Amino acid sequence: QVQLVESGGGLVQAGGSLRLSCTASGRTYNYAMTWFRQAPGKEREFVAAVLTGWSGGGTIYADSVRGRFTISRDAAKNTVYLQMNSLEPEDTAVYYCARGRAYSTSPSDYDYWGQGTQVTVSS
Secondary structure (H helix, E strand, C coil): CCCEEEECCEEEECCCCEEEEEEECCCCCCCEEEEEEECCCCCCEEEEEEECHHHCCEEEECCCCECCEEEEEECCCCEEEEEECCCCHHHCEEEEEEEECCCCCCHHHCCEECCCEEEEEEC
């Protein structure tokens, strides 16, 4: 059983920064490790993914966050990070970490999820 635990959310003013962490109890290598977010009344949406081994290579970003967010992976700590800069009120959401066998922007393609961490950006 894989467990994903997110942390690092909070309240920040527009233009500020936060770094989210997702620590996994199971393997992350060979899987797509992905961040999604869900705002109130909206569907869960893809934010960023980091791919390794069989899942591919490199990082992928949603257009809405490219250039502001950076996803990275620390293999030694089995942790995936999401560095979020130049935050905007529209970034307010619950952020979820997920593990999947391959890259996808569809939440249904991911097998394991964390509990989520709230990010609130005030204007």
